[in-house]
Amino acid sequence: MRVMLCAVAPALTAIVLGLLLGTIGDLTWGQYGYWLAPDSAIALSLALIGAGLVVLAMGLLMAFRAYRRANDFVAAAAELDDLLECNQEIVTFANLANPAVPERSRARRTPLFPVLWRRAIALFGGLDLRREFRLEVGAPLKRSSIFAGVVALAMLFATLGLVRAPTPESREAAKLRAIAQEIAKTATSSDDTALAGKIRAAADALENSKLPPAEKKKRIEDAMRQAEKAAEKRNNSQSGKNRGTGKSNAQSGNGGGKSQGQGNSSGAGTGEGKSGTGSGQNAGGNNPSPGKGSTGNNSGKNDGGKGTAKNDKNDQNKGDPSNVKLQNELAKAEAQAETADAKNPGPDNQPGDDKNQGGANKPGDKPDQKSGSQPDPNRPGDLPKPGANGDRNIPAAGGNPKNNKDMGSNLGDTHLGEMPTSTNAQRFLKPGEKGAGVDIKDARYVMFRLPGAPTSSSGGKTVLDTDRPKATTAYVNAPLAPTSDDAPPDERQLVPPRYRDMIH
Amino acid sequence: MGAAPQQVSPDQRVADFRKIFSRAESEVARVIVGHREVVRKLLTALFCGGHILIEGVPGLGKTLMVKAASETLGLSFKRIQFTPDLMPSDIIGTQVLTESDGLREFQFKPGPIFAHMVLGDEINRATPKTQSAVLEAMEEHQVTVFGTTYVLDPPYIVLATQNPIELEGTYPLPEAQMDRFIFKVVMGSPKPDELREILNRTTGTAQNKIQPLFEPARAPQAIEDLKGLVREVMVAEPLERYIISVIGGCTPGGPGAIPEVSQYLRFGPSPRGAQALILCAKVNALLAGRVSVSYDDIDDAIVPCLRHRLLLNFQAEAESVSSESILEQVIKRLKKPRT
Numbered sequence: 001m002r003v004m005l006c007a008v009a010p011a012l013t014a015i016v017l018g019l020l021l022g023t024i025g026d027l028t029w030g031q032y033g034y035w036l037a038p039d040s041a042i043a044l045s046l047a048l049i050g051a052g053l054v055v056l057a058m059g060l061l062m063a064f065r066a067y068r069r070a071n072d073f074v075a076a077a078a079e080l081d082d083l084l085e086c087n088q089e090i091v092t093f094a095n096l097a098n099p100a101v102p103e104r105s106r107a108r109r110t111p112l113f114p115v116l117w118r119r120a121i122a123l124f125g126g127l128d129l130r131r132e133f134r135l136e137v138g139a140p141l142k143r144s145s146i147f148a149g150v151v152a153l154a155m156l157f158a159t160l161g162l163v164r165a166p167t168p169e170s171r172e173a174a175k176l177r178a179i180a181q182e183i184a185k186t187a188t189s190s191d192d193t194a195l196a197g198k199i200r201a202a203a204d205a206l207e208n209s210k211l212p213p214a215e216k217k218k219r220i221e222d223a224m225r226q227a228e229k230a231a232e233k234r235n236n237s238q239s240g241k242n243r244g245t246g247k248s249n250a251q252s253g254n255g256g257g258k259s260q261g262q263g264n265s266s267g268a269g270t271g272e273g274k275s276g277t278g279s280g281q282n283a284g285g286n287n288p289s290p291g292k293g294s295t296g297n298n299s300g301k302n303d304g305g306k307g308t309a310k311n312d313k314n315d316q317n318k319g320d321p322s323n324v325k326l327q328n329e330l331a332k333a334e335a336q337a338e339t340a341d342a343k344n345p346g347p348d349n350q351p352g353d354d355k356n357q358g359g360a361n362k363p364g365d366k367p368d369q370k371s372g373s374q375p376d377p378n379r380p381g382d383l384p385k386p387g388a389n390g391d392r393n394i395p396a397a398g399g400n401p402k403n404n405k406d407m408g409s410n411l412g413d414t415h416l417g418e419m420p421t422s423t424n425a426q427r428f429l430k431p432g433e434k435g436a437g438v439d440i441k442d443a444r445y446v447m448f449r450l451p452g453a454p455t456s457s458s459g460g461k462t463v464l465d466t467d468r469p470k471a472t473t474a475y476v477n478a479p480l481a482p483t484s485d486d487a488p489p490d491e492r493q494l495v496p497p498r499y500r501d502m503i504h
Numbered sequence: 505m506g507a508a509p510q511q512v513s514p515d516q517r518v519a520d521f522r523k524i525f526s527r528a529e530s531e532v533a534r535v536i537v538g539h540r541e542v543v544r545k546l547l548t549a550l551f552c553g554g555h556i557l558i559e560g561v562p563g564l565g566k567t568l569m570v571k572a573a574s575e576t577l578g579l580s581f582k583r584i585q586f587t588p589d590l591m592p593s594d595i596i597g598t599q600v601l602t603e604s605d606g607l608r609e610f611q612f613k614p615g616p617i618f619a620h621m622v623l624g625d626e627i628n629r630a631t632p633k634t635q636s637a638v639l640e641a642m643e644e645h646q647v648t649v650f651g652t653t654y655v656l657d658p659p660y661i662v663l664a665t666q667n668p669i670e671l672e673g674t675y676p677l678p679e680a681q682m683d684r685f686i687f688k689v690v691m692g693s694p695k696p697d698e699l700r701e702i703l704n705r706t707t708g709t710a711q712n713k714i715q716p717l718f719e720p721a722r723a724p725q726a727i728e729d730l731k732g733l734v735r736e737v738m739v740a741e742p743l744e745r746y747i748i749s750v751i752g753g754c755t756p757g758g759p760g761a762i763p764e765v766s767q768y769l770r771f772g773p774s775p776r777g778a779q780a781l782i783l784c785a786k787v788n789a790l791l792a793g794r795v796s797v798s799y800d801d802i803d804d805a806i807v808p809c810l811r812h813r814l815l816l817n818f819q820a821e822a823e824s825v826s827s828e829s830i831l832e833q834v835i836k837r838l839k840k841p842r843t
Binding site: 074078087088089091092093094095096108109110111112113114115116118119 | 514515518733736737738739740741742743792794795796797798799800
């Protein structure tokens with residue numbers, strides 16, 4: 001009993017916290033705009049419930065063991081022995097007077113057994129069962145409340161670790177899920193259930209970061225289509241009904257004239273309208289009440305008994321607030337998916353694939369948003385490669401000044417403009433000689449071809465030549481002969497900014 | 505006192521045991537200052553029917569203690585000083601050619617081993633051959649000379665001493681032979697107060713006379729009755745299991761052996777160790793006025809009963825790990841069975 005009391009409080013605390021995690025979240029961190037991701041919430045909730053059940057099971061197991069021990073003659077004697085501090089005299093007595101094995105017990109007795117008997121009886125005489133085995137509820141509950149506190153603290157810390165400010169996608173997904181739940185609750189047909197399922201799938205897809213944006217969009221569009229289909233179906237069934245019974249008995253309230261007209265109502269009402277003021281004129285209100293209403297959704301006019309209650313589909317959709325809300329949310333979700341698509345270029349958006357030249361960020365236009373076509377200059381894979389494609393990335397010597405326009409290309413540093421294409425330098429110009437100017441100002445890449453290092457067979461040591469003459473005039477590269485195809489790839493390196501002025 | 509058990513109630517027998525034990529302790533304490541634990545172990549070993557190995561430097565009063573105990577209990581006492589040239593016949597006795605009424609015959613002349621209490625001083629100085637002669641008498645309570653077996657009168661107890669500081673020219677007892685002693689007691693140096701008391705008693709004119717508890721003729725039977733009472737003390741099955749678990753826990757590779765045991769021991773105690781443990785626990789129970797053994801009685805007996813039965817390995821000796829420390833760990837870690 002005491003064991004169970006110890007186990008009950010923490011177990012119940014854990015289970016209750018696990019079950020009410022959502023409500024607790026709504027009342028606490030939800031108030032401050034934070035949220036617990038559904039996966040984490042489910043995991044935490046399951047963990048808490050599981051822990052509670054485990055503690056409860058352990059408590060039951062220990063209680064069962066205690067019960068069994070209490071039924072064991074010698075074990076119960078041992079319990080009493082401990083309680084009365086009898087130096088195992090009661091255990092020995094129980095062992096030698098065990099009714100379960102009377103023969104064996106008797107064989108072990110010695111002439112001193114009567115002494116033991118008398119001593120055991122004397123010890124039992126001092127035993128007050130009510131005092132010794134009083135059910136103390138306070139202490140076990142106090143102890144268990146400590147454990148319960150520990151469970152609550154563990155939950156608190158776990159929650160603190162898991163609670164996040166929601167991303168726009170998650171927020172949108174949560175809204176969609178809420179709508180899905182609402183639809184599922186009030187579902188009257190299989191279409192509604194299917195719609196709820198689609199919306200949930202769309203919400204899941206929206207949150208799933210591993211899913212490609214195209215797939216997300218697809219699922220959201222599926223949900224939108226399903227929503228439209230469901231709305232349309234509802235409208236059709238409603239309009240069918242109204243077409244058949246579209247007789248509108250317009251009864252004037254004040255004039256007393258009766259008017260009968262044929263209404264073409266596709267509203268949710270039955271088309272039997274009683275309204276109007278004046279004689280013979282009935283102006284149908286736009287009453288969105290579904291079911292058998294007085295006027296239904298008649299937004300048309302019932303004029304002089306020949307009122308035609310017209311109600312187009314869009315009006316009908318507008319009249320269903322949950323549908324409107326759903327459409328809105330789905331549209332938002334789609335927008336979110338598109339935004340995510342723009343944010344994450346993904347593996348498909350390779351530099352060079354994007355032919356949209358306007359892909360670069362424009363100042364002031366969503367500064368946080370990176371263009372999908374912008375390559376990362378630090379990525380080694382984005383360095384210009386030799387060969388056909390690589391040539392396009394090489395600055396052009398003697399380049400076309402038109403190329404300096406910032407076209408927002410993905411081929412290089414868009415800030416600095418298009419990379420000039422290269423021409424092969426052939427030789428250094430002689431001092432004083434003026435060749436064609438190499439327009440590589442502000443270029444980020446320069447291609448060098450270094451001569452092979454002289455090999456020394458004697459293995460001499462390297463000495464820095466500090467006395468070598470330093471250049472006083474600028475050197476300009478002249479075009480070199482084109483390299484053969486089987487030549488090793490040229491070495492490229494970034495020109496440090498401090499040397500850029502030296503290159504003309 | 506010392507009456508036949510048939511005429512005395514069990515309660516009275518238990519009370520007599522306690523009284524005799526207590527009086528014997530006080531009588532020995534008239535002569536021996538301090539060493540109460542050693543005296544208690546000596547008397548416990550006597551009532552358990554075992555022998556005791558006392559380890560201590562010379563001059564601590566080992567001989568005096570044994571002599572005082574034998575005098576108190578009214579038992580015969582002999583002392584053998586073990587030397588390397590001591591022969592087995594010097595201890596157990598030999599056939600001597602005698603002549604009486606013109607008839608010559610070999611007559612057995614018993615050696616000093618024929619006494620109720622035998623003190624083997626510095627047993628490790630004798631050769632293994634002589635040691636084994638004593639050890640056989642200890643175990644069998646009989647000696648065989650020229651094909652004739654002579655039974656040693658009960659009660660029979662050998663108190664062997666060992667000098668731990670002199671190892672040159674000694675033959676330390678093999679572990680297998682150490683196992684035959686129920687206890688190994690270490691006798692330490694006296695404390696300053698005790699030393700002052702020793703000086704007062706031994707250098708003055710006052711003489712402390714011991715009052716024997718039994719008449720010499722009745723003493724052996726009285727002691728045997730008390731030994732019988734010890735064996736009547738009851739042990740519950742959970743406590744027997746505990747003793748078994750202690751023995752298993754001290755045996756390398758045994759069930760429930762603690763890591764230190766496997767690390768530092770070569771061999772654990774033998775079943776003789778478990779017997780010693782139970783008997784000693786029974787005496788402890790009687791001394792506490794109980795007729796059944798408790799866990800505390802067993803725990804108190806573990807170190808003196810098992811310390812000389814553990815065979816330490818080289819690592820333990822290198823790390824100065826003692827068998828006592830290992831036993832203390834075993835006592836700490838073993839769980840007491842409840843059923």
